[in-house]
Amino acid sequence: MSSKIDIVLVGGGGHCKVVISILNKIGKYNIVGISDTKEKLGQKILGIPIKYTDDQLEELFEKGIKHALVTLGSVGNPEHRIRLFNMLKRIGFELPVVISPDSVVDDTVDIGDGSVIMPGVIINADTKIGKNCIINTRASIDHDCVIEDHVHIAPGVTLSGSVIIEEGSHIGTGASIIQSVKIGKFSIIGAGSVVIKDIKDNIKVFGNPAEIRGKEK
Known part of the structure; x- marks a missing residue:
């Protein structure tokens, strides 16, 4: 059985790609998938599938995925990153450094x-x-x-x-x-x-x- 910590990434794109690269180097986490809009379902980022939408995150938490990270980038306006961060905290996810x-x-x-x-x-x-x-x-x-x-x-x-x-x-x-x-x-x-x-x-x-x-x- 893997000792890695399961984590879901919230937000696809270029920033997500770099975070995946870092997590792979750290070797501590097992990325279970990426959450994004319905239009992006089925796409992959560095081999990791976008297979969830934000309305599934609470269900994932209840199934035992306790770690998440906002991987949506930000260019000038942090509104969406703040919204996602607050949503994940409300659900109860732990957001690692x-x-x-x-x-x-x-x-x-x-x-x-x-x-x-x-x-x-x-x-x-x-x-x-x-x-x-x-x-x-x-x-x-x-x-x-x-x-x-x-x-x-x-x-x-x-x-x-x-x-x-x-x-x-x-x-x-x-x-x-x-x-x-x-x-x-x-x-x-x-x-x-x-x-x-x-x-x-x-x-x-x-x-x-x-x-x-x-x-x-």
Whole structure:
């Protein structure tokens, strides 16, 4: 009998593909399948079938599948990831922290439920990562940063020490944020931006240096 832990992945697509790759390397979990929309049933991602819809997840839990992970990606709007995370928690699933073996995460880093640390990531001492976060490929997060729940740190982002990213914000690919800057809730930092001052809630910024370009709804 396998000693691996059964887990269902919720949300197909490119992000799901990378998570499957990480889970395969970790070797701790048996992926029982992927849940997505009815239109995607029967498709496979890296050989794993999409064979459930979200309305079957409670039944899966009752049958003994106790672990799940949100594997829907997020580009700027975390609404659907938040909804799925809350649904899985309500059902009673345990959402594990998934850390790529190809990342470097200091032992003092605290990471919340359901967050995924992708290959090539570096996270330094006394940083806190919230729940349901994506810390994407080759992101670099220095000491004493605080990343709140449902944040997506995109590939190649650099955060200097003591940066705060509040709930639901998206830090675009290759952006850099200097030390001690605070990014408000549900804001978007455009790809390649250099942020040198605090950003309020629900704001879009981009450029070098980053300037306000609009507000989120």
